[in-house]
Amino acid sequence: MPVVLLLDIDDVLVLPVGYKRGIPATLETFTRRLGWEIPLPTEADIEWFEAAGVTSEWDSTAICLAGLLLEAARLDERWIVPDFDEAMDRLAARALDGAQIRPDYVAWVKQAGEATRLGERPSQAALRLWQREVLPQLPRSEALAALLSALLATTHSLSCPTTAVFQTWMVGSRAYEEAYGRPAPVEVPQGLLEQDQPLLTRDGARALTAVWYEGRLAPAFYTSRPSRPPLKEPPPPLPVYSPEAELAARLVRLEDWPPVGLGRLFWLAEAVGLHENPTKPHLIHGMAAFAAAIASVDGIIEIQALQSAYETLQAGELKGPLAEWAEFPWHVVLVEDSVKGILGVFRTVRRLYELGMSVRLTVFGIAPHPGPKAEALEAYVDRLVPSVNDAIEEIVHLCREG
The missing domain is CATH 3.40.50.1000 (HAD superfamily/HAD-like)
Structure with missing residues (x-):
C-alpha cells in the first residue's frame, strides 16, 4: 500500500522561534507607540492559542491587539474614530495608564477559536462575536466596529496593520520592502525567521x-x-x-x-x-x-x-x-x-x-x-x-x- x-x-519539523517571538514583538510595537508597559503573550499563552485551534499568528496577533483596544475603550472613549492610524495617534495622546489595561489574551483567542465556523478565520469569528456581544455595551460602537474591522476582517492581507508589522518582524525591513514593494512599517534589521x-x-x-x-x-x-x-x-x-x-x-x-x-x-x-x-x-x-x-x-x-x-x-x-x-x-x-x-x-x-x-x-x-x-x-x-x-x-x- x-x-x-x-x-x-x-x-x-521546525521550532518556529521566529513566529513565537513575532507575536509579542508585534504587539510591543503597538503598545510602545501607545506608551503602555503591559504584559505581552508568553510561550505558554501561545501554546494555548494553538490548542484552541488558532494556529495563524496573523489571526492571534490581531485578536490580541483588538482585545487591548476594547479594554482601552472601556476606560476612555475620546480616542475612538474609524480610521486605525488616527485612532492610534489619538489613543497615544490620551496617555492612558497601562496598568489599567488588563489583557486576557488566552481568553480572547480561545473564544475566537471555539466560535470559528468552517471557511472562517478565527479573527473574523472574534469580530463577529464582539460586534454582537461587546460593542453594544461600549461608547461610539459604530466607530469602534470600523476600527476592529480594520484589524480583524482581513488578517491575510498587508492592509491589516498587525499583519504588516508581523511580516516585517519575520523577514526584516529590507526583505519586506523587496518582497512587497512598499515601505516597511517598522525598522527591523534582521528577520526573526532566521532564529x-x-x-x-x-x-x-x-x-x-x-x-x-x-x-x-x-x-x-x-x-x-x-x-x-x-x-x-x-x-x-x-x-x-x-x-x-x-x-x-x-x-x-x-x-x-x-x-x-x-x-x-x-x-x-x-x-x-x-x-x-x-x-x-x-x-x-x-x-x-x-x-x-x-x-x-x-x-x-x-x-x-x-x-x-x-x-x-x-x-x-x-x-x-x-x-x-x-x-x-x-x-x-x-x-x-x-x-x-x-x-x-x-x-x-x-x-x-x-x-x-x-x-x-x-x-x-x-x-x-x-x-x-x-x-x-x-x-x-x-x-x-x-x-x-x-x-x-x-x-x-x-x-x-x-
Missing part, C-alpha cells in the same frame, strides 16, 4: 529521503505557513506568497518536497473562485496536500493535481489525477501538532473513501511535554510522541512493510 506522508512544519531551529534530525531526514528515493513514499508539507504559489511567475505582493514554508523545508534538508502552504491554497482559491478561507481544517487543504504529494512522485503537474482536488470536491466524484489514482490502495500518514489540522485530514480521508478510493489513515500527534496541546491531541491520534524523530522508524517501516 503506497504511503502518502503529510507533514506539518511548525513545532513538528528558527530544526527539530527533524539529519538522520531522520536521511531515513525519509531514502524511502522517497525508493519510490515507497509520496510526501508533502501540510502547513499554514506562507509559501510560493505553484507557478514560476513572480507572485503578487501578498503575505500568503512569502516563501516561509520553503525556508523551513530547506532548514530540514527536504526542500524538494512540495509545500502545500498558503501560497498554493490562495492561488487555488483565486483560480477557482473559492471565497472561503481554504486553510486547515477546510477540506480543500487536506485534499490539495494529498493530491500534491502523489503528483510529486507520479510526474503529474502540480497545478493539475491542485485543480483536481477542487473539482473532486465540487463534483462529488473523483476527477482528474485523483480518479486515476483510485485504482491503488493508499495509506495516509499524518504528522501534526494541532487538532485543527488533524480534523482536516480526517475529513479528507473520509471523503476519499466515500468517493470510492481505498484509503486508511495513521496519525502521529506531536506534543513535546504534558500540557494543553497534549491533552487536546490525545483523543485524535494513533500515537502521541514528543518529537517527529520518535515517529521516523515506524513511518519507514510502514513504507517498506505496509
Whole structure:
C-alpha cells in the first residue's frame, strides 16, 4: 500500500522561534507607540492559542491587539474614530495608564477559536462575536466596529496593520520592502525567521529521503505557513506568497518536497473562485496536500493535481489525477501538532473513501511535554510522541512493510 506522508512544519519539523517571538514583538510595537508597559503573550499563552485551534499568528496577533483596544475603550472613549492610524495617534495622546489595561489574551483567542465556523478565520469569528456581544455595551460602537474591522476582517492581507508589522518582524525591513514593494512599517534589521531551529534530525531526514528515493513514499508539507504559489511567475505582493514554508523545508534538508502552504491554497482559491478561507481544517487543504504529494512522485503537474482536488470536491466524484489514482490502495500518514489540522485530514480521508478510493489513515500527534496541546491531541491520534524523530522508524517501516 503506497504511503502518502503529510507533514506539518511548525513545532513538528521546525521550532518556529521566529513566529513565537513575532507575536509579542508585534504587539510591543503597538503598545510602545501607545506608551503602555503591559504584559505581552508568553510561550505558554501561545501554546494555548494553538490548542484552541488558532494556529495563524496573523489571526492571534490581531485578536490580541483588538482585545487591548476594547479594554482601552472601556476606560476612555475620546480616542475612538474609524480610521486605525488616527485612532492610534489619538489613543497615544490620551496617555492612558497601562496598568489599567488588563489583557486576557488566552481568553480572547480561545473564544475566537471555539466560535470559528468552517471557511472562517478565527479573527473574523472574534469580530463577529464582539460586534454582537461587546460593542453594544461600549461608547461610539459604530466607530469602534470600523476600527476592529480594520484589524480583524482581513488578517491575510498587508492592509491589516498587525499583519504588516508581523511580516516585517519575520523577514526584516529590507526583505519586506523587496518582497512587497512598499515601505516597511517598522525598522527591523534582521528577520526573526532566521532564529528558527530544526527539530527533524539529519538522520531522520536521511531515513525519509531514502524511502522517497525508493519510490515507497509520496510526501508533502501540510502547513499554514506562507509559501510560493505553484507557478514560476513572480507572485503578487501578498503575505500568503512569502516563501516561509520553503525556508523551513530547506532548514530540514527536504526542500524538494512540495509545500502545500498558503501560497498554493490562495492561488487555488483565486483560480477557482473559492471565497472561503481554504486553510486547515477546510477540506480543500487536506485534499490539495494529498493530491500534491502523489503528483510529486507520479510526474503529474502540480497545478493539475491542485485543480483536481477542487473539482473532486465540487463534483462529488473523483476527477482528474485523483480518479486515476483510485485504482491503488493508499495509506495516509499524518504528522501534526494541532487538532485543527488533524480534523482536516480526517475529513479528507473520509471523503476519499466515500468517493470510492481505498484509503486508511495513521496519525502521529506531536506534543513535546504534558500540557494543553497534549491533552487536546490525545483523543485524535494513533500515537502521541514528543518529537517527529520518535515517529521516523515506524513511518519507514510502514513504507517498506505496509
